[in-house]
Amino acid sequence: MKVKLRNPDRTVEVSGPTNVRALLEELGIVPEAVLVIRDATLLTRDEDVFEDDEIEVRPVLSGGAR
Amino acid sequence: MKCKVCRDRAVIDIRRHNAGFCKDHFLEHLTGQVAKTIKEFSMFESDDRLLVAVSGGKDSLALWDILLNLGYDATGFYLDLGIGAYSRASKDASVSFAEQRSAKLIVRSLAQEHGLTVPELSKLTGRVPCSGCGLNKRYEFNRAALEEGFDVLVTGHNLDDEVATLFGNVLHWNVDMLGRQAPVLEERALEESGTALVRKVKPLVRVAERETAAYALLRGIDYIVEECPLVEGNVQHRYKEAITLLEEASPGTKHQMYFGFLKKASHRFQQEPDGAEVVACSTCGAPTAVWDPARAAVCSFCKTKALALKRKSEGSVARPPRKRRTH
């Protein structure tokens, strides 16, 4: 499946099927630090993801004095 | 995972509440959390005029959306910092949100108001960009709120922001800052100059950053995902990463640290800095703390601006920003 990562924007291939938890583990990403998006909605950790899915992993932590 | 309320498929799990929610119940939950915070800290009343500082990011746009949905009289304020494509994109996001919601947005720019952008300010003063940026934002938000007659300035600081700030203040034992870290900062009026520091509130302190991002996405709010290009090396961001690891291992850590601080510790730090007196800045009139009443009081914004404009006119720049990190 195609996984879009942000900041900087890039796409990586991950083979499926798997679930969100395992996908993030494979990418070395802490689940609390991101949202996992498919078809403009969100996936919880236990959701399955499939070979022809397009997934976005979007970081949620921002920096800077505000 | 199932929604705690309706047992439908959940779109988000909030582990510190031990709950999953479907889209509709999540939006309802988050709105409820904000309403509860506003009430708990008596932030404002339904007839107050609110000025919401919007950056085009998820937190401020989600907050503005929630305040409008709750029926508050909330006007947006966007400050153009002059950070190239990033500022243009963040302004577009703020303007289109305002149009979609038919909400009023005030736009000002640092270049127009003061003849300086954030990157220029950093170059001219030799300070890291975030430090001058933060100073300018605080000053301009306050000035806009006063000039346009708003009762309260509302900012989108979320639980992660507050915990990271608290963490940094504790690491450095920054006791003055600890005394001022609160969800509500009361107004301070100065009679002799007719100016004030407006009341400032943070209705998102109970909400994690991940939840404001989820809210914005599920509401179809087109916020800017990209980071400010000047954020690199920002220590606040590293604190957040460290704290997120703790939260991942024990959900509820962030909430406990922040609300524990408010309940058990913050009052111990609340006192005026020794011998300081709050007087009007001799240049702009804004309230500013002075330690030596015999010297003319100039606020740090006016000092920084004067220095930067002087160097700009001389065509000189400071040495490159020091490596020291400011937050």
Ligand code: SF4
């Ligand atoms: S990252 Fe720093 S310079 Fe960029 S907007 Fe935030 S505070 Fe300003």
Ligand SMILES: [Zn+2]
């Ligand atoms: Zn539900």
Ligand SMILES: [Zn+2]
């Ligand atoms: Zn001043």
